Amino acid sequence: MPHRNAPLTETGRLRLARCVVEDGWPLRRAAERFQVSPTTAQRWADRYRTHGEAGMRDLSSRPHTSPRRTPTRTERRIIKVRILRRWGPARIAGLLHLVPSTVHRVLTRYGLARLTHLDRATGRVIRRYERERPGELVHVDIKKLGNIPNGGGHKVLGRQEGRSKRRGAGYSYIHTAVDDHSRLADSEILTDERKETATAFWTRAHAFFTQAGITVERVLTDNGYCYRSRDWRNVLAEAGITHKRTRPYRPQTNGKVERLNRTLLDEWAYARPYRSEQERRDVFPEWLHTYNHHRGHTALKGQPPASRVPNLTGQYT
Template identity: 30%
Template sequence: MSWQEASTMQLRTEFVHLARQEGVNIRQLCRRFNISPSTAYKWLNRFETSGAEGLHDQSRRPRTSPKRCADEVEQQILTMSQQYEAWGARKLKRVLEDEGAVMPSVSTVHAVLQRHSRVDPKAAEIKPFIRFEHEAPNDLWQIDFKGHFSLSHGRCHPFTALDDHSRFSLCIAACANEQRQTVQDHLIRSFRRYGLPLRMTMDNGSPWGDQTGVYTALEVWLMSQGIKVGHSRPYHPQTQGKLERFHRSLKNEVLQGRFFTDLDDAQRAFDTWRDIYNQKRPHQA
C-alpha cells in the first residue's frame, strides 16, 4: 500500500494540533516536521489570531514600496502619455519636469508605461547609432518629400526641411505636387524667415537632380543664392538620417490612423505638430 500524500495545509493543521497539546516538546516536533522553530511559532501565532484561516499562505507583497512612484505621479505620466502616445519615458519625464513635476528615474517612468501597456514592443529592436551634426544652425539644411498619401480630395505630398545642427523643423508644407516651383516657393518663405543656409542636401531624381555635369533648374537657382548643393547616396537613406527620423515621427504622431479632407486640413495638423516638435518635444540627441 502506497503512502498517502498530505497537503501543506494538512501538515500545518496537524502540527498546530500536536504543538498545542500539554507537555509537548516543540523543538522535537519541529525536527519531526522538518521546520524551524521560528516557522513553528509563526504558525502557532497565526492560529491563535485567526484560527485555521491563519494557516493559509499570505501575500508576500511588502506593506510599503519606497521605490514605487506615488499614484499621483503615475497618473501624471499616464495622462501625458495619452496626449503624446508616440513618446517614450525620457521625453515624457523631461516634459513633465519642465512643467514643474517631480519625476522618478527614467527606468521607473518606463516601468509605469510598461505596466499599462504603453510601450511599443518593437522599440527594443531599434539599435543605437553614431550621430554627427554640423557645428552651427544654417550650416546645412536637409530637404525632401515625405511619401504622399490620399485625401478626400486629391493627394498630399508633404515637403519638409530640417536644420542639421539643431533638428529644428524649418518647414512642413502640404503640397499638391512635387514640382520644382512648389519646392522653390516654400524655400523662399523659409529663407525669408530663417536666413540662407550654407549648404543643402537632398535626394536624387526630380526635382532635385544628381546627373553628373547636368544641373536642374532648382540646383541652378539654389547655387545662384550662394548655397552649395549636395545629394544623398543612392539607396542610402542614412545620408539624410535626421530627416528620415523626422519623417518617422511625423508618420507616428500625425499621419498614422488619421484621414484628412484636403490640403488645408492637413496643413493645420502639420502646423500644430510642428510647433510641438520645435517648442515642446525634447530632442535628447
C-alpha cells in the first residue's frame, strides 16, 4: 500500500506508464504531468514494459538473501532458553555469547510475548480483562511506604546523611480501592494495616463509590490477615458484597491496584524531594484528584477515570 504522501497510486503508475510506452510521451513531459521525477517515470515505464499491469504493484523490500542472518541453529537455542527459563534478551545473550540486540530481533521475529505479558510461574500469556460496568469488581490493596524524616531524606541530604536520619521515621500504609471498569480510585494514608483500620477504610471507600453512583458487587483482595478477618467479612456481607481473594503468591491477579500503586510511587511518593513526611502527605489529595479527574489513562484511550463515571461529583472542575 502506498504511503499517505505518495504521488502515485497503482492506477496513477499505470496511466503514467501507458503515456510513455503506448502514447509515446517524452519522459520529462510525463513526469511533469504526474508530478514525479523523470527517474521515477522511467522506472515505472520500464516495469510496465517488462511485467505489464502486474508490475505496477509495490514489491517487498525484503532482500532475496540474508547472508548475515542469525543461523537457524542459534535461533532455536534462543527460543529454547526463552521458553524453558523465561529469560530476557540480556541474560540469554550472556548465556549463548551473543549480542542482546540479536537475541531481541530473533524473539521479535518469532512473535514471542514480552516477559511482562507472561505469568512467570506457568509461562502462559496473561489474559488482560476489564469488567463491563463500574462496581462489578473493585480491587483493594495496601502499600507500605517508609516515612520521610523531618528535614528530608537521602534525596535532599544525600545518601549518607539521609540513612542516619531514616532510623525511627516509621512507615505509612496506603490503603487503596480501585474500580476495575473505570479505574476510579479512593486512597488514604493510614498508620497501620490492622483489620480495624482496613475495615474502616473500606467503609469510607464504599461510601465514596456509592456517592459516585457506583454499586459495588464484588471486592478482590490478597490474602493479608486483615482481609481474612471476621470484621472484614462482616462489613462486606452487611452490604451484600461478595469477597474474592487472589491465589497465594499471585499478585498479578490483583494487577490493576498493583499498577496503581506503582503509578502512585512514581508520580507522587518519589516524584520530587520532600523535606518532611507531612509535606508529602499534603500533596496526596491533589494528586489523587488529578488521577481521577484529569490524568489520561492508557487503558481508557487517554481519558481519565472520571470519563467512565458520569455521576462523579465535580468531574469538570
